[in-house]
Structures are given as structure tokens and as C-alpha cells.
Amino acid sequence: MSSHVPNQARVIPLRPATAAPTPAAKExxxxxxxxxxxxxxxxxxxxxxxxxxxxxxxxxxxxxxxxxxxxxxxxxxxxxxxxxxxxxxxxxxxxxxxxxxxxxRARPARTGTEPTSVTSVTSVTSVTSVTSVVPGRDRSSGRATAPPHGGMCLAA
The missing domain is CATH 1.10.260.40 (lambda repressor-like DNA-binding domains)
Incomplete structure (x- = not known):
């Protein structure tokens, strides 16, 4: 008579178990x-x-x-x-x-199938001004300037 005891090892996780991450909104x-x-x-x-x-x-x-x-x-x-x-x-x-x-959440999700009709359309007829902020020197103080967030600003 032999007893069947399962041969199981004790597992110690290296990292604590966490809940599955929620998928972030994809850009x-x-x-x-x-x-x-x-x-x-x-x-x-x-x-x-x-x-x-x-x-x-x-x-x-x-x-x-x-x-x-x-x-x-x-x-x-x-x-x-x-x-x-x-x-x-x-x-x-x-x-x-x-x-x-x-x-x-307001953007339509891309599923690979394209819509056959458009329900609302917004059209820009012209851009009134385009401003580019370029790193340089402030003329009044002589201090170095940098664009905000390192980019370009479009104003309509």
C-alpha cells in the first residue's frame, strides 16, 4: 500500500502578483x-x-x-x-x-473596416496664423529661451 502524494514544489514568486494591467488607450x-x-x-x-x-x-x-x-x-x-x-x-x-x-474615448476606433458614410464633417478653410517658437535669446534680458514642450505651436 503506497500513498500517492503529489510531487509538487513550493513556488515562491520573485515579484508580488498583481492584477493584470489595464490596456492603455492606444495612440x-x-x-x-x-x-x-x-x-x-x-x-x-x-x-x-x-x-x-x-x-x-x-x-x-x-x-x-x-x-x-x-x-x-x-x-x-x-x-x-x-x-x-x-x-x-x-x-x-x-x-x-x-x-x-x-x-x-471620443475618437472612433480603427477596426480595419472603414465607414461608408460620414455623419459630421468639420472643415478648416484657412489657418490665420502659424507661430513657431524657436530656441534663442530673449532680446531684453539676453537669457536663453526654449519652446514650450520643445515643439511648434499652430494657432487657428
Whole structure:
């Protein structure tokens, strides 16, 4: 008669067990935000991909890829697409900035399927001023200055 005692080792965790971390809100990719803005503006104007692609002098499949966030466009291509939609590059950037500045819960989640209709459209017709804060010297005090948060400020 033998007793069957399980052969188990005692496990001592090196780190205390914690609850599973909650997934943080994922930041959208720049190409997705810009693509969404391009598509929204094109649909608001009731224009076709072909019409805008021809006006921008880029291929229709490439514009489609941009709108779906699958391609990372150069500044020249973005400027051409914006001009074809009657926008300046600064306008396109301001719209994209507005999307990024919205709280994450207000942003639509990207699921890989694109919406077939747009329920609301906001369009920027012009950017009234663009200010770039560049590190340098304050003329009155001679002290070094730096841009806030190390970036550029767009004001509309």
C-alpha cells in the first residue's frame, strides 16, 4: 500500500502578483489620422477618388492607400492632396491636430473596416496664423529661451 502524494514544489514568486494591467488607450498613428482627414474632406465635397487623385497628380490606388492609413506620404504628396481638396498643407495639419487633440474615448476606433458614410464633417478653410517658437535669446534680458514642450505651436 503506497500513498500517492503529489510531487509538487513550493513556488515562491520573485515579484508580488498583481492584477493584470489595464490596456492603455492606444495612440493613433499619424498616417491613420491624416488618411481619415483626407477621406472625410473628399466625401464632404462629394468627390471621387479618381477626381482628387487626378487633381493631385497621384495615382488613384495610392490615394486610396493614403486614406486607409496604409501608406506614409511625403510632405509633397500631402500638400498635393490637400491642394486638390482646396486646402493648404497647414489646413490639413490643423485638422489632423484637431483629431489628435480629441480625447481618446471620443475618437472612433480603427477596426480595419472603414465607414461608408460620414455623419459630421468639420472643415478648416484657412489657418490665420502659424507661430513657431524657436530656441534663442530673449532680446531684453539676453537669457536663453526654449519652446514650450520643445515643439511648434499652430494657432487657428
Amino acid at each position: 493613433p498613428l499619424w498616417r491613420h489620422v491624416v488618411g481619415d482627414v483626407l477621406r472625410r474632406e473628399r466625401l464632404a465635397q462629394e468627390r471621387t477618388l479618381k477626381d482628387v487623385a487626378d487633381a493631385a497628380r497621384i495615382s488613384m490606388p495610392y490615394l486610396s492607400e493614403l486614406e486607409r492609413g496604409r501608406k506614409e506620404a511625403s510632405s509633397e504628396v500631402l500638400a498635393a492632396a490637400a491642394r486638390a481638396l482646396g486646402l493648404g498643407l497647414a489646413d490639413l495639419l490643423a485638422l489632423a491636430h484637431g483629431e489628435l487633440a480629441r480625447p481618446a
